[in-house]
Amino acid sequence: MARSVPTTPRKSASQKRSQATVEALLDATARVLTREGYDRASTNRIAATAGVSVGSLYQYFPNKEALVAALVSRHNREMLELLRNALKEVASLDLATAIRELVRAAVDAHLVDSALHRIFAEQVPRMGQLAKIEALQGETFLLVRAYLEQRRHEISVRDLDSATSICVTIVEALTHDFVINKPVTLKGDRDRFVDEVTRLIVGYLRPSRAAKPLT
Amino acid sequence: MARSVPTTPRKSASQKRSQATVEALLDATARVLTREGYDRASTNRIAATAGVSVGSLYQYFPNKEALVAALVSRHNREMLELLRNALKEVASLDLATAIRELVRAAVDAHLVDSALHRIFAEQVPRMGQLAKIEALQGETFLLVRAYLEQRRHEISVRDLDSATSICVTIVEALTHDFVINKPVTLKGDRDRFVDEVTRLIVGYLRPSRAAKPLT
């Protein structure tokens, strides 16, 4: 495909141009999405916001869904990055401290672009290729599951899979609620929130034998 | 909403017919919503499904949003009803058993019409319906909060508001996930699911003093 004499700068120049366009489109999508909501985010509006023609948009994304999917991917990648880093830094700590740090990281992740995250959670139809949203959950599951595996000796639940799934769902839900709705009861008190969630998770993973009969 | 004490039989008759039409429209909305998704649920399609003209639809609902809002309300009422009943039946039981029953009720509530519930959760917030959904959360919060208050002596958390909020959010998220996504790890094993969630909640509300140093 590359013809003769395609001086690298040329190719790289056009590559850079393309990439800039794509970047601009994703940014515009995020902006329009958060400012106008999913339904009012038309491809024309997005292109205009990106300072690009609709034609260019369709040069890079086959349809609106793909565009949003790409943005979701990018956002997910950013959030996962935070989780990965947190897991690294936490590797040698004891469970409780580690969990606390991880919860803190979860809050940070949700703060990356909470408005956008809210749109994703509330408005983007989970259909077709947009199932990518769930992919985040999948990756998260695997990372957390690996971590817990490694801390197996500090954990007393039997089924690690279920436990992982539960923890991930819980932290996601609570963090989301905390960041998005700022629940009246914890309004902004981030430390108390982290404490509370940590206690919840640790209590679940490492129930003291003293835990009384449930019947 | 239902006018009280219909005076003349004639009036009541027409009221009954109206009521039936409204009912038919809501049913049709639910059907179309679950079968076609929010985006393809047009008022024309809904009216057709209800066996009514679009004109009639607009006789009863000023716009599409109001129609969906009414359906959300109806659905919420049904789910809350289950919760209220469960709370009554559970009043005299000890905390752990009670929680178990309440979790079970939560699953039942999500099974009332899980497909519809999914649509509401994933697509409806696009509209101004957040209010309605939050209203459900609000009512739920109040009911649960009242129940926990009454069991205060069995609960060792300090801030009952936070605890309520956390419990409600958790149960909602886990139940939703369980019903909608049938997580691989618990696929369909409802009893194990209920056990696990119960243990989680009880452990959180009534931590054994034995829960030792986190460091």
Place this chain on the structure above:
Amino acid sequence: MARSVPTTPRKSASQKRSQATVEALLDATARVLTREGYDRASTNRIAATAGVSVGSLYQYFPNKEALVAALVSRHNREMLELLRNALKEVASLDLATAIRELVRAAVDAHLVDSALHRIFAEQVPRMGQLAKIEALQGETFLLVRAYLEQRRHEISVRDLDSATSICVTIVEALTHDFVINKPVTLKGDRDRFVDEVTRLIVGYLRPSRAAKPLT
């Protein structure tokens, strides 16, 4: 579907209205098609020309293709009508005279709306449901075939199917050419044209035994 008290005038009124709209759309399609050509005939333009909104167009025709197909149908029906009448009037005549009249009818048929016919022949893509264009050929084939069958004794070709097919194709092609291109050689001389074609066809169907060795 019919509700109570739908006084026939009402129903018929709206039926009349609908029908008028459909008629207007088909007329507009013909006009736009002949004036602008197939490619420039957009649904919006057609609707505008019909004095109707695009929405109405799509109320009656699922897409542009269907609209054109309906017009083709209508046009075909008109042309076939002429053929049917001619066949009736010709039933008792001898073959040669009959053929002459039929050729004349073919010319008339092509003159019904020759501009439109030209567009159909030259510009309408023969794809999808537009295969209806060929349906005309099919019906024509059957009618002519039936006629020839009935005149079997005056015809000396062996395979009546082939003969029918050939006659139909020939007459269509020549008539089309005559009407559309007014070939220099016969410019407008309709009687000479009819004579010539008649001689051609009759010579083919009823070759005199005297026809010399072809080898």
Place this chain on the structure above:
Amino acid sequence: MARSVPTTPRKSASQKRSQATVEALLDATARVLTREGYDRASTNRIAATAGVSVGSLYQYFPNKEALVAALVSRHNREMLELLRNALKEVASLDLATAIRELVRAAVDAHLVDSALHRIFAEQVPRMGQLAKIEALQGETFLLVRAYLEQRRHEISVRDLDSATSICVTIVEALTHDFVINKPVTLKGDRDRFVDEVTRLIVGYLRPSRAAKPLT
């Protein structure tokens, strides 16, 4: 079109490259046209298929129309070539045998690239290409007319122009139908088809005196 006597080798080399590009573009156009149809044959797609950039396409052809026109020309040239050859080989034969060979040649001509020919016949007239197509008809007319002139003594029709026009139109129509639609009645039986058409034409050009009163 090919410049004559390329002087310098260098120039000739680049000319050869240009020529190759043009050839590639025409081939690609034919491929895309037959595979996708006229409507979906975009210049971008054609360029891509040719392994060339759109820019290059526009270097050689001012617009899409010119590109298709060139392809039509090439195709016409190929078909005419077959006709010319057939006329040469047939020069000394008697009329009936000659006609038979010419009809055979017509079928061959239509088989050169029948898919492409179909597209030209059905879709291309949409553009200004009618000229090109009529040019083919024109050339064909002249060639055939010259041939018939030369066989004047074997032909008993009066107006040779009309006769030529009719023969050309007939053979084109029948052959086209035979090749494209494979009429049920003659499905694939090429020899019978050629026989039949030959009989038709010869009967028309050389009617035996025995052909009786038409009245």
Place this chain on the structure above:
DNA sequence: CATGAATGAGTCTTCATTCAT
């Protein structure tokens, strides 16, 4: 009150063509 035909703004998407590199 019911009906359903009509409306038309607004969406997504394509494609011939240009032009900076």
Place this chain on the structure above:
DNA sequence: GATGAATGAAGACTCATTCAT
């Protein structure tokens, strides 16, 4: 000359809503 990114006008089609009957 070649490249291919960018353009934007234009087209097909949908749908919430209105209103004459």
